[in-house]
Amino acid sequence: MKTFRKKICLLGHYSVGKTSLTRRFVEDRFDENYLSTIGIHISKQSLVLKDKDMEVELLIWDLAGGERFADVGPYYLRGAVGALVVCDLTDARSSWEMPYHASQLREVNKDAHFVFVGNKSDLTDQIVVSLDDIRRLSADFGGQALLASAKDGSNVSEAFAMLVAQMYR
Amino acid sequence: MTSDVTGISDWESEIEIPEQLDERMLSALRFIILREERARLESLEEQSAHSEETLASLEATIDELSNRLGDDRALVDTLEPIVAPVISRKITENRDEMARTIGPVIGESIRVQLRNNREDIVDALYPVIGETVAKSVRESFREFQKSIDRQLRGPANIGRTIQAQMKGVSASELALRESLPFSINHIFLIQHDTGLLMTQHQLTDSEMPPGLIGSMLTAIRQFAHDSFGRHGTSSQLDEIQFGDERIIIESGQHAYVAAVVQGTEPTQFHTALRDYISNLHIEHGPALRDYDGDVASLEHLQTGLSDFSGTLSPEDLTANPSSMGKYTVPVVSGCLVLMLLGLLGFMFCLYATFKLWPLIFADDNNSLTSVTPTAIVVTDTPSPPTVRPTNTPLPPTATQEPTATPITAVSVTSEPATEVPTVVPPTATPEPPPSATPEPAIAPTEPSQVTDAAVTANTLGNVWVLEEPDVYDKRTGMLLKDTSVTLLAVYGDWVQLEWTVAETGAVKQGWILRRWIELAQPIPESLITPTPNS
Ligand SMILES: Nc1nc2c(ncn2[C@@H]2O[C@H](COP(=O)(O)OP(=O)(O)OP(=O)(O)O)[C@@H](O)[C@H]2O)c(=O)[nH]1
Numbered sequence: 001m002k003t004f005r006k007k008i009c010l011l012g013h014y015s016v017g018k019t020s021l022t023r024r025f026v027e028d029r030f031d032e033n034y035l036s037t038i039g040i041h042i043s044k045q046s047l048v049l050k051d052k053d054m055e056v057e058l059l060i061w062d063l064a065g066g067e068r069f070a071d072v073g074p075y076y077l078r079g080a081v082g083a084l085v086v087c088d089l090t091d092a093r094s095s096w097e098m099p100y101h102a103s104q105l106r107e108v109n110k111d112a113h114f115v116f117v118g119n120k121s122d123l124t125d126q127i128v129v130s131l132d133d134i135r136r137l138s139a140d141f142g143g144q145a146l147l148a149s150a151k152d153g154s155n156v157s158e159a160f161a162m163l164v165a166q167m168y169r
Numbered sequence: 170m171t172s173d174v175t176g177i178s179d180w181e182s183e184i185e186i187p188e189q190l191d192e193r194m195l196s197a198l199r200f201i202i203l204r205e206e207r208a209r210l211e212s213l214e215e216q217s218a219h220s221e222e223t224l225a226s227l228e229a230t231i232d233e234l235s236n237r238l239g240d241d242r243a244l245v246d247t248l249e250p251i252v253a254p255v256i257s258r259k260i261t262e263n264r265d266e267m268a269r270t271i272g273p274v275i276g277e278s279i280r281v282q283l284r285n286n287r288e289d290i291v292d293a294l295y296p297v298i299g300e301t302v303a304k305s306v307r308e309s310f311r312e313f314q315k316s317i318d319r320q321l322r323g324p325a326n327i328g329r330t331i332q333a334q335m336k337g338v339s340a341s342e343l344a345l346r347e348s349l350p351f352s353i354n355h356i357f358l359i360q361h362d363t364g365l366l367m368t369q370h371q372l373t374d375s376e377m378p379p380g381l382i383g384s385m386l387t388a389i390r391q392f393a394h395d396s397f398g399r400h401g402t403s404s405q406l407d408e409i410q411f412g413d414e415r416i417i418i419e420s421g422q423h424a425y426v427a428a429v430v431q432g433t434e435p436t437q438f439h440t441a442l443r444d445y446i447s448n449l450h451i452e453h454g455p456a457l458r459d460y461d462g463d464v465a466s467l468e469h470l471q472t473g474l475s476d477f478s479g480t481l482s483p484e485d486l487t488a489n490p491s492s493m494g495k496y497t498v499p500v501v502s503g504c505l506v507l508m509l510l511g512l513l514g515f516m517f518c519l520y521a522t523f524k525l526w527p528l529i530f531a532d533d534n535n536s537l538t539s540v541t542p543t544a545i546v547v548t549d550t551p552s553p554p555t556v557r558p559t560n561t562p563l564p565p566t567a568t569q570e571p572t573a574t575p576i577t578a579v580s581v582t583s584e585p586a587t588e589v590p591t592v593v594p595p596t597a598t599p600e601p602p603p604s605a606t607p608e609p610a611i612a613p614t615e616p617s618q619v620t621d622a623a624v625t626a627n628t629l630g631n632v633w634v635l636e637e638p639d640v641y642d643k644r645t646g647m648l649l650k651d652t653s654v655t656l657l658a659v660y661g662d663w664v665q666l667e668w669t670v671a672e673t674g675a676v677k678q679g680w681i682l683r684r685w686i687e688l689a690q691p692i693p694e695s696l697i698t699p700t701p702n703s
Pocket residue numbers: 013014015016017018019020021031032033034035036037038063064065066119120121122123148149150151152
């Protein structure tokens with residue numbers, strides 16, 4: 001089985017659940033407490049693509065969201081081959097910012113792959129953003145979108161797998 | 170006692186005492202009957218008195234004890250002889266139980282004491298701990314000293330002494346340096362921008378997650394560069410320390426090498442890392458640049474990295490130092506070769522002198538001038554006319570011209586150059602000393618004087634001819650004094666000449682400095698060239 005190492009990023013407004021999605025994917029757990037990421041949080045998780053007989057070791061760079069991303073700087077996006085661009089389904093504004101975040105990575109790597117993720121799908125009664133909205137926002141960046149919940153784990157590993165599949169399509 | 174007394178009175182009331190018994194008898198009787206009781210009573214009284222005394226003494230003891238309890242020092246003095254043996258016996262008999270019992274109490278009280286009376290505790294412990302530490306340090310130093318002595322006495326000591334001399338330190342300093350502990354735990358090769366781990370070599374057990382370390386290090390380096398290197402500096406973070414471990418980094422264009430080390434690294438360590446990363450870029454530059462995370466694509470670097478890390482021990486670095494030390498062997502052998510050459514040169518001079526001796530002293534008229542000193546022009550510094558070849562008699566000395574290669578007159582008698590067979594015979598006629606300073610043949614020429622006819626000149630001395638107008642260029646041969654030459658071109662201070670070798674009739678060409686020829690006519694402008702070959 002061939003092994004590949006890839007750097008990917010999680011981008012999006014603050015508090016949308018970037019760290020929670022990563023934590024769910026890497027450690028399979030969820031934390032209600034909000035501890036905003038300062039700077040960068042890096043973790044590693046491997047995915048096996050059975051049909052391609054390959055293992056992809058993902059180095060996941062979870063970057064500070066919102067305005068604080070500017071502090072971190074696009075410098076850290078260098079070498080990233082893809083990103084999960086995340087919004088909070090209960091916060092419309094966070095979804096409007098998705099194209100901006102995606103374009104930051106595109107500036108550094110014009111061949112970057114994207115999956116737009118609407119997070120917190122478990123908060124059904126507060127959702128104000130639909131899958132169609134997110135698809136529309138992702139149109140310029142490959143059009144792959146998905147609703148997920150770091151809390152109940154739905155579609156989390158699928159989002160990462162979707163991104164990896166895009167890289168090896 | 171009370172009942173007894175009551176008994177007596179009962180007895181008195183029950184017994185009818187005859188009246189005729191007089192008082193005396195009665196008292197005697199009483200004495201007899203009550204003798205025992207009286208004795209008991211007396212003894213009881215005595216006891217009671219004694220009890221009071223005892224009580225008083227007990228009270229005094231209690232007072233004293235309570236005083237002692239209040240006085241910590243007195244209490245310690247009192248209890249010490251009792252408690253100490255008990256505790257020590259207990260510790261010997263059942264150490265674990267003792268520790269379990271008093272551990273928490275002692276721990277807590279130490280914490281409290283430390284919090285409240287830190288200085289007292291320090292003062293109290295200092296004599297014990299200080300002595301222990303001092304002892305330990307003394308022992309370490311003794312070991313250290315022994316190890317240095319061993320090294321200095323070892324067979325490798327001659328080598329070390331030479332090495333130390335070359336490095337400008339004493340042998341013991343070098344040995345001391347070699348004794349400092351140093352170990353490499355891990356080496357990583359990491360891609361610059363992505364932070365992707367390219368390959369790694371682990372030398373000791375380590376908790377480090379190798380996959381992550383590359384990303385972490387890269388992020389830290391990017392952060393440092395971003396924070397401190399904004400103003401156009403290209404500096405990079407090249408060392409990170411945590412606890413007693415350090416990460417030493419050397420960067421290449423596409424990748425950097427990070428070594429996790431403990432202790433003090435040898436001086437050549439950084440150079441070795443730098444050499445490794447630059448050689449890696451020379452050999453595998455494209456592979457490093459195009460690395461896309463395909464682990465197999467760089468597997469071949471793994472062996473190289475482990476081989477390299479095998480050469481990084483302080484002994485190896487000292488034995489094969491890559492900086493100054495690596496030149497040790499060439500420098501020493503170079504010196505030997507030079508010495509040998511010097512010796513050969515000296516012997517050759519001696520030989521030549523003896524050979525020339527008869528020539529010099531055979532015929533005074535001829536001999537003194539028979540060997541014309543060679544005018545050698547190997548610098549483009551214009552030399553004053555006085556430095557021209559003169560008829561200075563032997564001994565063979567170098568010319569007064571500043572020369573890069575001092576060639577003595579001896580060379581004239583041997584072989585000046587292979588291409589000039591017309592060596593001045595030792596019997597050559599004496600040359601008249603060039604009395605007049607020749608005019609530099611670069612006087613501005615009148616346009617009318619410019620002709621296409623060949624411009625001829627005579628050489629003013631024996632001069633080396635060069636292939637190109639450059640003092641450092643290849644010498645093609647020697648032109649002897651007063652050789653008739655034809656001017657082909659003029660370039661700056663240089664003139665290109667053509668002449669015919671008398672013996673062979675071969676036509677030769679070459680460059681000499683202009684001041685070595687005497688022109689019969691001004692140089693026509695057509696000969697002046699902007700470049701040597703135009
Ligand atoms: N209900 C629900 N809450 C979530 C979900 N994901 C994250 N949260 C909560 O949202 C808050 C923010 O989550 P984080 O993962 O820290 O958000 P972030 O995007 O990393 O935030 P920054 O680091 O500040 O950019 C936390 O209180 C999480 O518990 C989810 O799927 N459902």
